[in-house]
Amino acid sequence: MSRYHLLILLVLLIPYPVQGGSNPGSWSQPELILEGVSHPSLIQDSGGTFWMVTTGGGDLYLSHSQDGRNWSIPTPLVLWPSQETRPRLVQDAHGIYRLVFSSNRERSFDLFLATSQDGKMWSAPRLIAQSPASDSYPSTPLQDQQGFYWLAFVSDRSGTPQLHVLP
Numbered sequence: 001m002s003r004y005h006l007l008i009l010l011v012l013l014i015p016y017p018v019q020g021g022s023n024p025g026s027w028s029q030p031e032l033i034l035e036g037v038s039h040p041s042l043i044q045d046s047g048g049t050f051w052m053v054t055t056g057g058g059d060l061y062l063s064h065s066q067d068g069r070n071w072s073i074p075t076p077l078v079l080w081p082s083q084e085t086r087p088r089l090v091q092d093a094h095g096i097y098r099l100v101f102s103s104n105r106e107r108s109f110d111l112f113l114a115t116s117q118d119g120k121m122w123s124a125p126r127l128i129a130q131s132p133a134s135d136s137y138p139s140t141p142l143q144d145q146q147g148f149y150w151l152a153f154v155s156d157r158s159g160t161p162q163l164h165v166l167p
Contacts, residue, residue: 037061053099077099097119
């Protein structure tokens with residue numbers, strides 16, 4: 001599979017924020033909520049608040065909503081002179097928000113993790129996957145039944161895109 005075909009496949013798998021009806025198979029018409037952003041990662045936390053991390057202009061932005069329709073003004077999350085992209089957000093079993101994203105801080109794209117107790121104040125991002133090649137397209141972090149975290153991502157460490165997993 002070529003890099004182009006892999007990219008198209010991943011783009012098709014990106015979730016779009018549209019509300020489902022009472023019938024699990026039905027959806028309403030999409031509603032415009034933000035402009036000038038891409039790569040959304042949308043969750044609803046344990047308190048019912050919706051959180052969305054997006055990218056715009058190479059930076060990450062966070063918005064929140066109580067109803068999924070009226071969103072806060074996007075707030076920059078990571079201020080760094082590099083490109084941050086492909087954010088994936090989750091709230092774990094302990095209520096901690098975990099944000100994984102790809103950034104080209106060291107010339108190639110590597111994966112970083114930031115955490116937050118409240119969704120507003122975030123830790124400094126820490127490097128979780130690095131190679132001279134690009135590591136990108138992270139999955140949403142998964143916490144297994146034993147409390148361990150898993151992350152799948154795409155890397156071209158061998159010169160062609162390959163799927164990797166971080167246990």
